[in-house]
Amino acid sequence: MTSEQSIELIRMIAEESAEVVESTEAAEPEGRVRYALIATWPFSLAGVGIGAEILAAGGSAADAAEATVRLIEQDPQIRSVGKGGCPNLIGEMELDAAFMDGRTFRVGAVAALQNFAHPISVARHIMEHCKHNMLVGAGAEQYAAEHDFEQDSMYTPESIKFWQEQYAKIQSGKGQDYLLSHDTVGTVALDGRGDMVAATSTSGYAMKLPGRVGDSPLIGSGFYVDYLIGGATATGLGEDLMKGLVSYEAVSLMASGLSPQEAAIETLQRLAQRLLRARREDESIPEAEKGRLPKETELAIICLDRHGNHGGAANHPGFAYAVAVEGAEPKIIKVT
Numbered sequence: 001m002t003s004e005q006s007i008e009l010i011r012m013i014a015e016e017s018a019e020v021v022e023s024t025e026a027a028e029p030e031g032r033v034r035y036a037l038i039a040t041w042p043f044s045l046a047g048v049g050i051g052a053e054i055l056a057a058g059g060s061a062a063d064a065a066e067a068t069v070r071l072i073e074q075d076p077q078i079r080s081v082g083k084g085g086c087p088n089l090i091g092e093m094e095l096d097a098a099f100m101d102g103r104t105f106r107v108g109a110v111a112a113l114q115n116f117a118h119p120i121s122v123a124r125h126i127m128e129h130c131k132h133n134m135l136v137g138a139g140a141e142q143y144a145a146e147h148d149f150e151q152d153s154m155y156t157p158e159s160i161k162f163w164q165e166q167y168a169k170i171q172s173g174k175g176q177d178y179l180l181s182h183d184t185v186g187t188v189a190l191d192g193r194g195d196m197v198a199a200t201s202t203s204g205y206a207m208k209l210p211g212r213v214g215d216s217p218l219i220g221s222g223f224y225v226d227y228l229i230g231g232a233t234a235t236g237l238g239e240d241l242m243k244g245l246v247s248y249e250a251v252s253l254m255a256s257g258l259s260p261q262e263a264a265i266e267t268l269q270r271l272a273q274r275l276l277r278a279r280r281e282d283e284s285i286p287e288a289e290k291g292r293l294p295k296e297t298e299l300a301i302i303c304l305d306r307h308g309n310h311g312g313a314a315n316h317p318g319f320a321y322a323v324a325v326e327g328a329e330p331k332i333i334k335v336t
Contacts, residue, residue, distance in 0.1 A: 020268040020299075023261065023312045023321075023335045033308035033326040035061075039068055039187035040235045040302055042332050043078050044322040047071040051189060052324035061189035062101065062124065065199040069097075069120040072185045073201055076156045080183040083117070084156040085203025087163040088210050089170075093154040095203055097123040098134075098217040102196035102225035109134040109217040112210075116144045117152040120201045123217070125149075134217065154203075166207050184216045186223060186233025188304040196306065198225040198233055198247075205238065214238025220248035229255045230305035232263070236298040236314075244271035250303050260303035261311025268299050268313050300335070 035055035039048050051068035055061070073082030080086060087093050097119035098109035108127025111134065113119050122144045126135060135143050145151070184202040200216045200223050215221035215238035222238070224247035225231030232250035234241045246267050253263035272293065280290045293315070300314035302321045312321050314335045324330040 020265055020272060020313050020315045023264075023333045032306070033190075034192045035064075035190055036304060036308035036310065036323070036325045037061075037064055037068065037187060037189045038302050038304050038310050038312075038321055038323045040185055040233060040300070040321050041183055042320050042322065043075075043183075044068065044072060044185055044187070045330060045332060047185075048187075048322040048324045049330045051187070052330055055189065055191055055324075056326070058192060060193075061191040061195045061197045062099075064191065065099070065187050065189040065197045066120055066124055068187050068189070069185055069199050069201050070118050073118050073120060076158070078183075078185075079159070079162070080203055080206075081185050081201050082119070082203070083152070083154050084159045085154060086206035087155075087159060088204075088208045088212070089167075090210055091160075091163050091167070092210060093159070093203060094208075094210070094212075095119045095154065095201070096213060096217040097201040098199065098219070098223055099124040099127045100198045100219060100223055100225050100231075101127060102198070102227035102231060105226075107133045107219050109219070110140040110144075111136040111213045111217045113137075113140045113144065115151055115153060116141065117150040117154075120199055122147075122149050123199070123201075133219070136213070137211070163207075170207070184214075184222065184233075184235040186216070186235055186302070188223075188225060188231035188233055188302070190304060190306065190308055194227060194306065196225050196227040196231050196304075198223040198231045200233055215242040215246075218242055220245040222247060224248045224251050226251055226255075227306060230260060230303060232267075232301055232303045234299070234301045235319075236300050237296055240271070240275060240297050241299060244274065246271060246299075246301055250301055254303065254305055259311060260305050260309050261313075264301050264303045264311045264313035267301055268315055271299065272315055 047068035051064035076084035221242040
């Protein structure tokens with residue numbers, strides 16, 4: 001399918017309230033670059049800058065991705081990742097993270113991890129040293145403690161106040177504010193040796209039920225990378241993103257010949273179409289609501305191929321991602 005055909009299909013979906021929008025800037029460098037790094041959301045720009053410095057100095061994709069995410073995890077102003085993130089319904093801060101090596105296919109992930117400063121580093125350690133792919137809850141915390149990872153309270157006065165306000169709304173019967181936060185940081189990095197990794201970190205859906213796990217730490221959903229092809233990472237409503245295995249889908253589409261931009265568009269277009277069909281066939285959904293996705297179904301994805309080409313798409317306005325490519329300053333690519 002050509003990019004023009006894909007965009008035309010997206011316009012058709014838009015008529016059913018599931019519009020997918022693409023990045024507004026061409027993102028195809030000529031030939032293979034020595035390194036490249038992309039990450040979701042504008043708040044990732046500083047982290048991408050740090051990661052790019054590591055790559056420019058000949059560092060590994062894994063070190064660059066970890067440094068990028070760690071900087072975001074420790075920033076209390078970012079209300080959906082790490083320190084100062086969004087508590088769950090009972091006020092606990094449960095964090096999810098994942099790491100994948102695109103050459104070895106090793107994966108490490110944690111979910112519902114509490115009181116550790118850098119879930120991404122725990123996930124990387126699991127990837128490199130543990131026989132299991134994922135550890136959750138108390139098991140993840142025991143593993144992190146046994147390997148001397150930094151422990152810390154992840155609360156801030158702002159996150160506590162946020163939880164108190166939202167909990168009061170729920171208790172009063174008003175319900176929480178929709179789409180409070182689910183802005184995962186996801187990154188894909190390419191280094192000078194051709195190695196590629198993907199990494200994610202998030203505090204997840206605000207006011208979630210204890211133990212809820214979204215797409216972010218799940219291979220194929222929140223992230224996927226194959227150094228022979230490329231990588232992808234997603235952000236948005238995990239309950240719907242995981243239904244389409246969107247990151248694996250995007251990498252598969254790149255393997256079939258689509259550019260990262262085309263793969264991003266096609267992936268979300270396919271998922272949006274399928275979600276709409278499911279709604280039409282769901283008898284529990286009122287007839288008047290069957291022809292559109294609910295407003296909380298926000299979906300976005302970014303892709304990077306092994307040559308350093310990148311792209312992104314979303315089904316909602318306001319999404320952007322940060323990118324650093326050899327020979328250019330780190331910048332924000334808006335998806336509108």
